[in-house]
Amino acid sequence: MKLPFAESYKIKMVETIKRSTRKEREQWLKEANYNLFNLKSDQVFIDLLTDSGTGAMSDKQWSAMMLGDESYAGARSYYKMKEAIKNIMGFDHFLPTHQGRAAENVLFSVLVKEGNIVPGNSHFDTTKGHIEFRKAKAVDCTIDEAFDTVIDHPFKGNLDLIKLESVLSTYPKEQVPMIIVTVTCNTSGGQPVSMANMKAVKKLSEKYEIPVCFDSARFAENAYFIKTREEGYQDKTIKEIVKEMYTYADMATMSSKKDAIVNMGGFIGMKDANLWKQASTYNIMFEGYVTYGGMSGRDMNALAQGLDEGTEFEYLETRIKQVEYLGGRLEEFGVPFQKPIGGHAIFVDAKKILAHIPKEEYQAQTLGCELYLEAGIRGVEIGAILADRDPETRENRYPALELLRLAIPRRTYTNNHMDVVAVALKNVYDRRNEIKHGFKIIDEAPIMRHFTVQLQKID
Structure with a gap:
């Protein structure tokens, strides 16, 4: 007889919840x-x-919190987080922020201007809000299958390449600051984006010289679906899949309250040193110094550990x-x-x-x-x-x-x-x-x- 599936953890502490009439x-x-x-x-x-921020942290995450360095500048916890982001996503540059919408606020303050067009796959509420607050326009380029709840398509988060190219060919590149790829796509039902689609979007972005930004709140879950649904990835580890995913991104915003399993925290990952320099000014204005960005050292430690656990x-x-x-x-x-x-x-x-x-x-x-x-x-x-x-x-x-x-x-x-x-x-x-x-x-x-x-x- 086949054994039933069981959780890969055991419970160490509980919290009382109340019934009501x-x-x-x-x-x-x-x-x-x-x-x-x-x-x-x-x-x-x-x-x-x-x-978001409602998960249960592991014993290793709680242990990491006890070793948090609360120095205002240059804390060990910052460098631990930097190393984790580099190892898992491959970004050379990053800025910590207190959560995902803060990362959007900082990054969009650099890139998004009045009259801009920002294509993507069903932008979530905070993303669209930050775009529209700057009097720019979010254009949804999600595949049509995403809007039929009965169709069983494995990657309903995919961008429609015809819709996307229509936007990119209509507007001058100066008017399109980025393409946003949300992994997984929350608004369309937590649906994943295939690796093939990411690769195709990146190819289009290079043709039109437009950078790609991954909204990365649930990137690890997206990698899981690539492993279990996309041909050629069954034998790859989650970390190997994630590494490939981010070769197709120029930058990323991350609400770490999801796939890094922390109660508070986020970051911006970047490959461009000049973009990091520009964003640093806004990070200092809105979040805090560049080596803490609204986060405590203990939370940066927990985040670094959570990135590792969340990609297993x-x-x-x-x-x-x-x-x-x-x-x-x-x-x-x-x-x-x-x-x-x-x-x-x-x-x-x-x-x-x-x-x-x-x-x-x-x-x-x-x-x-x-x-x-x-x-x-x-x-x-x-x-x-x-x-x-x-x-x-x-x-x-x-x-x-x-x-x-x-x-x-x-x-x-x-x-x-x-x-x-x-x-x-x-x-x-x-x-x-x-x-x-x-x-x-x-x-x-x-x-x-x-x-x-x-x-x-x-x-």
């Missing part, structure tokens, strides 16, 4: 103005809002198989979600589940609130609220996909928790026709509104 959750959600970000963590039983196959297999487990349970129950299953989350197809609710009433947000009411489970909307308003017309943008993301923190929950999530979502799915209305916005920020938006239930 539906009546309590109804009151808390109302007080939060139906924005799940506004809930207190003690009001959530299983928190799948994000996998056994760890990645355990992590992604838990996401697959949840997807398998939902498949059993007939709940529609983005296929194939991505690396860090299940993206539930709210547009299919709540097709009777108008898109103007925010289907994915409605589904997220119903799941919270059902069992105290918090997900996040990846739909019209996150898509924000068009900067010019101020009209709502309605994306092709309206998704509820259930992001699984790394090494944090057991499969028993996944069973609770699956059954709770099944219960919501079974009573979907009883959900008559969604929400309207009563207050919103001018940009990246989904973090603080206030909603009112439509009766």
Whole structure:
């Protein structure tokens, strides 16, 4: 008999989580103005809002923290992080930042100007926000298959090379500061980009003399999918695959709160010494001195160790198989979600589940609130609220996909928790026709509104 799969770790410390009643959750959600970000963590039983900074660090990471050098300039921890980035990604130059959006802020302050065009594969909210804040335009060049949740394409994060070349051939190179390749592509469902596609994008970038930037938050998960899905990579290690991936990038931004498994931290990797020099000025202005950039020494140590652990196959297999487990349970129950299953989350197809609710009433947000009411489970909307308003017309943008993301923190929950999530979502799915209305916005920020938006239930 074949042995069942088991996690490649054992639990050393636990944290209590609290159950609540539906009546309590109804009151808390109302007080939060139906924005799940506004809930207190003690009001959530299983928190799948994000996998960013919510994972469990290893004993080796905690040990590394105890050896952190907190010197303001030239700390040993900085050089340990520098060595890890060089060994794993190959970048000669880097700047530490406190998280991924800070890395974008610093890098884009150098590169992105008013009127610029920035093509990529379904830019995530902070990326698009930093582009549009600078009065530039993000152009989505993702393959069409990504927007059909039923199609089982192995690399739905791929850029459509025809779409991309159309952008590059339309605008002068001075107007296109970079091509962004998000690995894995969060907005399209945590979907990976193939090595062949990265190589082809780099070839196009060289033809038009435009640099390539990898949004690298989940680069290791992307490498796992290359190993398991792309011909010719089955016998390569994750670290070998990562090394090749970054030969096709000129620079990278990284939220290390994902695949480096830390609670806080990020960085910019660069091959161009002159770009490093320009970005250093903004890093000092926004983040801190170039050898700490908003991070403590202990966090840099934990990040360096996490980069090493996060690029080991056994760890990645355990992590992604838990996401697959949840997807398998939902498949059993007939709940529609983005296929194939991505690396860090299940993206539930709210547009299919709540097709009777108008898109103007925010289907994915409605589904997220119903799941919270059902069992105290918090997900996040990846739909019209996150898509924000068009900067010019101020009209709502309605994306092709309206998704509820259930992001699984790394090494944090057991499969028993996944069973609770699956059954709770099944219960919501079974009573979907009883959900008559969604929400309207009563207050919103001018940009990246989904973090603080206030909603009112439509009766």
